[in-house]
Amino acid sequence: MRRGTGARAGLSPAHREARGDLPMLVVLAVLVAALTALSACAPPLIGRQQDRALRQRIAAAQTQGPxxxxxxxxxxxxxxxxxxxxxxxxxxxxxxxxxxxxxxxxxxxxxxxxxxxxxxxxxxxxxxxxxxxxxxxxxxxxxxxxxxxxxxxxxxxxxxxxxxxxxxxxxxxxxxxxxxxxxxxxxxxxxxxxxxxxxxxxxxxxxxxxxxxxxxxxxxxxxxxxxxxxxxxxxxxxxxxxxxxxxxxxxxxxxxxxxxxxxxxxxxxxxxxxxxxxxxxxVAQSRSLAGPLAGYGxxxxxxxxxxxxxxxxxxxxxxxxxxxxxxxxLTPLLVAFGRERLQAEAVQSFALVALVCVVLAAAFTAVRVLLRRRDGALRLQRSRGASPLRLVLLRSAPALPVLLCAAGAGWLLGLRSAPTGGSVGPRPLWAVAATAAVWALLPLLTWVQTREPRRPRRSVRAVRHRFGGRAVLEATALLLAAAGVVALRGRGASAPQGVDPQLSAVPLVVAVVAVLALLRIYPLVLRLLAARLRRGPGVLAFLGLAKAGREATATGLALFVLVLTLGTAVFGGMVSRTVSDGAAAGAGWYAGADAVALSSGNSAPVPGVARGVKVVGEQLRAVGLTADRDGAALPDTPLLTVDARALVAADPGSPLGRALLAASAAPVRRADGSVELPVLVSPAVLAAEPAGDFVSEPFSNADHLHRVRYRPVGTLTAAELDDPALGPITDQLAPGSRLLVTGSAAAPALLQPQVAGRSAALLYGDGDDPAALRTEGAAVLGPLGTVRLRSDRLAAVRADGLVGGIQRVYAVSTGLAVCFGLLAVLLELVLTAEERGRTASFLRTLGLGGRAAGLLQLTQLLPLAAAAAAGGAILGLVEPRLLAPALNLRQFTGGPGQPALHTDYRLTGALVLGLVLLVVAAAAVETAVSRYRRLGELLRLGDA
Structure with missing residues (x-):
């Protein structure tokens, strides 16, 4: 014993501090190693997905033409x-x-x-x-x-x-x-x-x-x-x-x-x-191609x-x-892909920043635990004349070599996991910044704990007296969140710049506001419940709720971590579900039906030969129009002819088919020899010429001259313009273009065939049999008909590197955030374990049993779990809708417009249930550990 005592006495103060702080130093080392490993492997992994996506784009484009x-x-x-x-x-x-x-x-x-x-x-x-x-x-x-x-x-x-x-x-x-x-x-x-x-x-x-x-x-x-x-x-x-x-x-x-x-x-x-x-x-190669492509001529x-x-x-x-x-x-393709890549990085940035915040919150809690254990020693040293600077150095110096070793180990581990040869390499500056941020928490919090408090100025005291420091903080956070949301919604999704600081920071500020609101609301709810249980027969529920209400503010960091983790997970689930559902809608717009056969020129499809496949013919041509009343010219106006009866028979839910069927009528030959054809017109046609019918330029067809008069009988609504039946044949038209649509079966015979036109045959059949659809597509428009399958489009989107990268980033970030968030919650429980131990020691002297003690522990922690589950779920559901204008997900789905946000309720329910179970498990672990404590130790703890 004397030798051991002498050996311990011979250690320097820094070494003695390091041995006592070893558990928390290990926690900090794990957090630093995780951040540096992510800095080494996450960028190359994301870059590999982007490289794969660009190669997919180029290969797909070259199958359509040079x-x-x-x-x-x-x-x-x-x-x-x-x-x-x-x-x-x-x-x-x-x-x-x-x-x-x-x-x-x-x-x-x-x-x-x-x-x-x-x-x-x-x-x-x-x-x-x-x-x-x-x-x-x-x-x-x-x-x-x-x-x-x-x-x-x-x-x-x-x-x-x-x-x-x-x-x-x-x-x-x-x-x-x-x-x-x-x-x-x-x-x-x-x-x-x-x-x-x-x-x-x-x-x-x-x-x-x-x-x-x-x-x-x-x-x-x-x-x-x-x-x-x-x-x-x-x-x-x-x-x-x-x-x-x-x-x-x-x-x-x-x-x-x-x-x-x-x-x-x-x-x-x-x-x-x-x-x-x-x-x-x-991707790296594409950045260096802009100059050679521009100067190639x-x-x-x-x-x-x-x-x-x-x-x-x-x-x-x-x-x-x-x-x-x-x-x-190639240049337009690279420019379009560059926009999609930057938008993908902007969407991914929120998940990555949220993960970093959770890890830093866990590190903050670990430092608080470390300083709580040394609080008495710090006070004693401060009373003996130690300066705050000396105490800061004494607390921070032992941690520096530990964290540097952890950073090196994490960096090497990340390098071994990272792919090589891609466009993006590891980020050593990120690793240095993460290590510095974690280590900086030690001197900062030590300085805050040991420094002499300064007397606030009179103006500051007046503000605090009138409003309270907490109210000022809440008002500031609320204003920042409101300003950020308004700025993002006003900016929209234009000009994404990769990792978007604004898009990453605003959800975090909104999460802070949500936590501050919860800290205001749920203690009041607990007090009301405790007041109603005060006169009840059981005292455990009253004590647990009362203690939870009093300690609500102390658990604010744990609540923030849980809410942010759950909100990010729900946000990611919504993005993934929206992209998945939007891809299905985009594939429907791409193919129009289960499949479509496209060809140049106006060629009528022949009857189908495969069983169970319905064929709907469409033809697109450009006509020169002249307004009847004022003679205004509308050159090169697209005119689409659709077999309305066949479309409704194949797809009874088609808005376009129902509108055309309701407006269709047989062409009428007028006295002047022209033929009157009823049409539905897009809003752009009425905007260009709101009054009168339209007359087309005459053309010869075999033995006589034709003049067609187009009579508008209705305006195409947004639902009709977004009908998938229009997608494959009008996808080359700019949004908001002029368009005439007629459903008359006799229309194609009255119109001039055009080499520059397009023909489409929509195929409705068994989407699970691609071979039959391809055979039918080749049969109805000949071997030159390009056949598109909705299933192929869906498979291409789901295999796309950018879409897969977004989903993987959110999945991995959520998993890691859950692990580190649980660590932060456990450390918060360690911080508040002393107070719960006092309560348990007093109640055990009054005859409280082990099961009752466990029930008390659970009653104190369940409100935290419920508040975190409710806040995280609401945050994850509300945030995407607040930030919807800044999330341009159409680039990953296709289709005529932005995909509607779809919540993954199964994932949200599973995440909420998992969060509650994790907190309950933490309470059970703490209860089991407390059973091994001797009652005398608890009593001495209570006396302290």
């Missing part, structure tokens, strides 16, 4: 080489220029580019075909001749073979026609077709052999989205005495291009489609447009060419 396309037109004879017919082989030209285009890009862009497709398109040429019954009434045939480097995998030859890459000079060059084009021209494999064209030396002609007949093959890469005319011939009726003009497209090989150029038709339009393969760190010109001898001119592998033009679809 993101980067470069084009030029050869200027004619090769003036560099001199003699005519001495052109470079087109295959070599396309290959060489493709390599130059990739090489012209700056380094960050060049490594991601590859030539996906090259092409050569000739201007339409006059064509002569054999006279057959299929060409009866055909006055002229015009053919567009096209070479595409990757056409072979996208066609299925039903007769003959694909055009040969090389043919003998004595043989005719070859071309391939689609099945529909060959049928319209009465041709078959092996047939011959002649083309004639103008050259610099006069007229020239060339015969082609039809090497094969093909049908489109859908490969899911968007090949046919930009080449629909390769499959579908167009028929143009002409006024008498002219007949019908047929326009077809044919596929040729590089041999056909070279032969045409050698014959004098030497001005093909060349194109190069570049694919983009983002790196693993896609100039870089491309510098490489390809410097002629021989220093003369300025563009060349395509020694062939004189026009200036190169290019379309950039």
């Amino acid at each position: 993101l980067l396309t470069v084009g030029t037109r050869l200027q004619g004879l090769n003036t560099a080489l001199g003699p005519a017919n001495s052109h470079e082989p087109i295959g070599a030209v396309l290959s060489e220029v493709g390599d130059q285009l990739v090489g012209a890009a700056a380094a960050p862009l060049r490594g991601s580019l590859a030539v996906a497709r090259t092409g050569a398109d000739f201007a339409p040429v006059r064509t002569s075909v054999p006279s057959t019954p299929a060409t009866a009434g055909v006055d002229s045939v015009v053919t567009g001749l096209t070479y595409l480097s990757d056409a072979g995998p996208h066609v299925r030859m039903v007769a003959g073979a694909f055009p040969a890459a090389h043919t003998a000079k004595r043989q005719d060059p070859q071309l391939a026609l689609s099945h529909d084009a060959a049928a319209r021209l009465g041709l078959s494999a092996g047939g011959r077709i002649g083309v004639s064209f103008s050259t610099g030396n006069g007229e020239a002609s060339m015969d082609f052999t039809v090497s094969g007949i093909f049908e489109p093959r859908q490969t899911g890469d968007g090949f046919w989205n930009s080449r629909p005319l390769l499959d579908t011939p167009l028929t143009y009726p002409q006024p008498p005495p002219l007949g019908i003009q047929v326009y077809v497209h044919a596929l040729i090989s590089t041999d056909g291009v070279d032969r045409l150029m050698a014959a004098g038709l030497d001005t093909p339009q060349l194109s190069w489609q570049l694919s983009v393969a983002p790196a693993r760190a896609a 100039a870089a491309m010109t510098a490489v390809l447009c410097q002629g021989p001898g220093g003369t300025v001119g563009c060349q395509a592998d020694q062939e004189a060419a026009d200036r190169f033009s290019w379309t950039d679809g």
Whole structure:
């Protein structure tokens, strides 16, 4: 004993303090390690989700069409080489220029580019075909001749073979026609077709052999989205005495291009489609692509447009060419994704900041416990003349090496858990700030506890006397919360900037206001209940409620932690549920029904062939309108024709279908020869021209002239404009655009077909059978119809990296906040255990049993659990609605507008029940621990 006493006496004061404070230092070390580990692994994990989301966006966009396309037109004879017919082989030209285009890009862009497709398109040429019954009434045939480097995998030859890459000079060059084009021209494999064209030396002609007949093959890469005319011939009726003009497209090989150029038709339009393969760190790479993309046109010109001898001119592998033009679809995609990413970070920031606040609250409580244990020693040292600064150093110095070691361990653990190679790396400054914040609580609270109180000034005393310090604090918090909410609602969701301090701080201030309100309300409720139980037969409930009411203010921090944790969890559940339900609504808007088949032009869908699938046809065209009364012009007004009866039969709940069915009437032919068609109009049409009917420009259809008069019979309501049936065919229209909709079944026959229009076939069937829906979609609009499935859209949204990142951040943050919040509550129970121990010691001397003591403990803690559960649930339900204008969740769901906020009541109920059970479990643990205390110790505690 003497040796031990001597050894302890030989320790420095700092060491003795550290040994006595070891339990709380361990708690602080755990909290610091958690914060530094999160600083090391959370940003890379979130960055990995963002990289994945961007790669998904680029891959999906490239299945619909190329993101980067470069084009030029050869200027004619090769003036560099001199003699005519001495052109470079087109295959070599396309290959060489493709390599130059990739090489012209700056380094960050060049490594991601590859030539996906090259092409050569000739201007339409006059064509002569054999006279057959299929060409009866055909006055002229015009053919567009096209070479595409990757056409072979996208066609299925039903007769003959694909055009040969090389043919003998004595043989005719070859071309391939689609099945529909060959049928319209009465041709078959092996047939011959002649083309004639103008050259610099006069007229020239060339015969082609039809090497094969093909049908489109859908490969899911968007090949046919930009080449629909390769499959579908167009028929143009002409006024008498002219007949019908047929326009077809044919596929040729590089041999056909070279032969045409050698014959004098030497001005093909060349194109190069570049694919983009983002790196693993896609988001970081996208930030460095803005400059190369903006300067790519100039870089491309510098490489390809410097002629021989220093003369300025563009060349395509020694062939004189026009200036190169290019379309950039990658920049808009990156800009849109950047907005979505910043909005996702803004939504995630609240969960992360709330978690940090809970951890700091737990650290604050741990420091209070540590100082409570040393309160007597601090007073004694202060009375003996120790300065506050010395006491602060004495309390803070032993904790610094412990917290630094914990920070290092947490950082290393976080690094091992963090993915590498992504766009976002660990945040060492966050780790340093977290460690400093936790350690700073020790000197700060020690200084507050040991410093000499200063006499307040008279003005301050007057304010406190009149209003009270607590009232001033509550009023300040209320004003800050109100100002923050008003500012957020006024700002809206425009221009998100990633981690949004305002969006993160305002919910915390609102949570503080909620806790302050609870601290005002629930002690009054407890006192009222205690007053009613005072004259009752049982004394335990009265004592427990009375003690809980008196200690309500002392448990304010625990209440704040519980309310903030539960409110954040409910908030996250609402965000997740809103995104999930909004994705379902957005998928309905995307597909219109269980599926939709879309195609260019106004083609009527054929009857369905799959059982159990209902088909509703839609056609969108642009019409030029003139107001009847004042002659105001409304050019290019979208007109949508819908089969109203079929829509109501397939979807009886459709608002648009019911409105069209109620307003539909048969077209009326007027005395002036025009046809009157009833339509529903959008508010934008009435805003542009509120009075009168509209007359369309006349057009010819086969044998007579048509003039259609549109008579508005109603205005489309918000519910009708948001009907999913409008989604897939009007998704390219800007919100609030002009729109006419008619449900008359006879309308399509009265309107002029348009190549630039769109057709849609809504498919209502069994959504659980995607194969049947795809088959039906291909059948109703042909193989060129792009089929969209609602189930595919839902799966894509649910697998989206940004949406998954938001849900994971809230799930992980809530789980960690619950753990650290429970730790803070347990530490608060330790702070108030002394007072409850005194009460229990006195009551046990009066004959209070163990079960009664446990019931007393439970009665004192249940009000805290009930208040926290009610406050947290209300906070989580109210906050999203207060901040709704600043939460732009539509970017993650799609659809015509902001998704409605949907509360996850099951999750909210489970969280409330879990919180109550946690507090009850804490009370049970404290009761079990108190049973092992000797009564004498409790009595001595009571005497103290």
